[in-house]
Amino acid sequence: MLGGRRFSPAASLALAAxxxxxxxxxxxxxxxxxxxxxxxxxxxxxGNYAHALEEPVYLRVMLRTLRIAFLVTLLALVLAWPLAWVxxxxxxxxxxxxxxxxxxxxxxxxxxxTYAWMVLLQRNGVINQMLARLGLIEQPVRLLYTExxxxxxxAHVLLPFMVLPLYSALKGIPEDYPRAAQMLGAxxxxxFREVVWPLCLPxxxxxxxMVFLLALGFFVTPALIGGPQQMMIATLVxxxxxELLDWPFAGALVGIxxxxxxxxxxxFRRAVRLDRFVGQA
Numbered sequence: 291m292l293g294g295r296r297f298s299p300a301a302s303l304a305l306a307a308x309x310x311x312x313x314x315x316x317x318x319x320x321x322x323x324x325x326x327x328x329x330x331x332x333x334x335x336x337g338n339y340a341h342a343l344e345e346p347v348y349l350r351v352m353l354r355t356l357r358i359a360f361l362v363t364l365l366a367l368v369l370a371w372p373l374a375w376v377x378x379x380x381x382x383x384x385x386x387x388x389x390x391x392x393x394x395x396x397x398x399x400x401x402x403x404t405y406a407w408m409v410l411l412q413r414n415g416v417i418n419q420m421l422a423r424l425g426l427i428e429q430p431v432r433l434l435y436t437e438x439x440x441x442x443x444x445a446h447v448l449l450p451f452m453v454l455p456l457y458s459a460l461k462g463i464p465e466d467y468p469r470a471a472q473m474l475g476a477x478x479x480x481x482f483r484e485v486v487w488p489l490c491l492p493x494x495x496x497x498x499x500m501v502f503l504l505a506l507g508f509f510v511t512p513a514l515i516g517g518p519q520q521m522m523i524a525t526l527v528x529x530x531x532x533e534l535l536d537w538p539f540a541g542a543l544v545g546i547x548x549x550x551x552x553x554x555x556x557x558f559r560r561a562v563r564l565d566r567f568v569g570q571a
Contacts, residue, residue, distance in 0.1 A: 321544070328541030338542035348526070352546070355523040358441055358512070359505035365445040366452040366501050367494070374456035379465070392453050400447055404511045407443040408434060411515070440516040447511055448504055452497040459493025460486075499558050503551060523547055 297305070328338045342348050377388045395403065410416045411433040418430040433439055463486060471481040509524040516522070521529075523543060530540035 321548075324537065324541040325545050325548075326541075327538045328545050331538040338539050339546065341539065342542050342546060348543070351521055351523055351526050354437075354520070355506060358437065358444070358520075358522060359502050361441045362444045362448060362505045363452075363498050363502045365441060366449050367498060369445065370449055370452035370456050370497065374453050374460055377453075377457045378460035378463070392450050395447070396450050400510050403447055404443060404514050407439070407446070407511075407515060411439050434515065435517040435519060437516070437520050440512050440520050443511050443515045444505055444508055447508075448501045451500045451504060455493040455497035455500070456490065457493075459490040459496075463489045495558060499554070503554070506547065506551065 329336070342352075373388065373392070377385060377392075380388060408415075412418075413430045413432070413434070415433070417433060418427070421427045421431065467485050467489070468481050471485045472478070476484065507524050508522065509528065512520060512522045513525050513528075527540045527543050530536045530543065
């Protein structure tokens with residue numbers, strides 16, 4: 291609908307045709323080709339998938355990817371919640387400054403932000419120098435090329451994708467609701483548990499899903515901050531394609547990741563429906 295006018299299905303399809311064509315050419319056809327090769331090269335069957343699931347090295351990479359994605363999501367949620375809450379209760383200049391602080395990193399290259407973390411975490415970086423000047427360490431601590439560094443840097447890069455859904459959900463909660471609960475004798479924790487948390491749950495699930503899915507396929511930050519020791523599945527796929535030229539096996543890795551993502555999205559949709567049902571009960 292535009293200006294009160296409702297488009298017919300044919301007109302709507304015509305308007306969406308350029309985007310659908312771009313999606314077909316740029317995403318669906320290459321993905322379908324890669325998955326086809328994973329199933330039929332070198333021979334028809336699930337050999338590539340069996341190799342990916344049976345080899346301990348590849349299993350460790352997959353499990354590490356899931357673990358890091360979960361930790362990044364959890365850390366992003368912990369960091370984003372206070373900021374989103376303050377934003378939802380701010381007005382005027384304060385809200386504008388907080389919004390700019392959230393959105394400005396999105397306008398900066400991921401590569402630039404990753405190199406900034408490398409400067410902070412390297413052996414002679416800012417953090418080690420600060421700890422040495424404070425007398426807390428005598429020798430530089432190994433911070434770079436660790437799983438903790440990968441989680442921290444990825445959480446920083448993906449933080450806006452958690453803050454914005456949380457802010458939208460918290461903004462929709464009337465300030466009278468928590469105030470009324472406290473006037474009726476509820477403690478701050480009970481107010482949060484019984485009023486605020488259920489009402490903001492759709493924003494929490496949306497932000498967690500976005501951050502988790504983005505973290506699963508993250509490439510630049512884990513490759514630079516983690517190195518070969520903290521390889522994730524996106525780096526493994528790139529290695530199979532660029533160095534080993536094993537496109538069928540890379541397709542199998544992509545197929546496994548795609549199956550997991552689709553299952554997660556279906557579970558998310560089911561959770562959202564259950565949340566609505568509980569809210570209406």
